[in-house]
Amino acid sequence: MAFSATARDSAVAEMNITPLVDVMLVLLVIFMVSAPLLTKTVDAALPQIVPPSLDTIKPLQMQLDVGDDGSYRLDGRLLTQSEVGERLAEAAISDPRAVLRVHASSGADYQQVVTALAEARNRGIANLSVQH
Template structure:
């Protein structure tokens, strides 16, 4: 009996790329055909945005002098003119901020008058400064 060693063919170390290329080309064709169908225009009614509100509210500064005089943003004003300016400021911006300050020897009644008149004219944001 003669024993002969069977000679095996060496294993193929490379992967066959032909089926992979075929599959990739088929997928490419499918995507190329289906893409125009996806780009149809969809009619939609979009909501309209409201105009943006001002970032900062208007700021006014009233100073009460020792003689009972009033200064609005460093401009001397009489009582009636100050009240009219406060009304105009509220009409222009309802979120107006009023800062009230008084000199060291000012009468409290002048300060209270400014606070009550500002409140009566619709100013809700009032601050008292030293």
């Protein structure tokens, strides 16, 4: 039984290209659908750079000491409670970012410290620090 060489070669010579065409058509559809999406712009609001000179200005720093006898010292000056309130109001107007550090001595009355904090808050000082 002899087989012909031409019969065997003709069966192998033909290649099925249907899967290749299917893959190409799928890729074509994918690119056609995604192409309009790539041309759209995205609206984005980027943050603006703040000039460094505004950040380097330090806020006004004040020290309020509450003594054992209920006395108030604002930056070393002995003041009454109403005078402290007036000075704090002036400081809040001149610098809204003013910082008040309240230091109470160990024997100070708690009510005096709370009164000082409430007075500072009422006069517009938002940045408070309490030390003991």
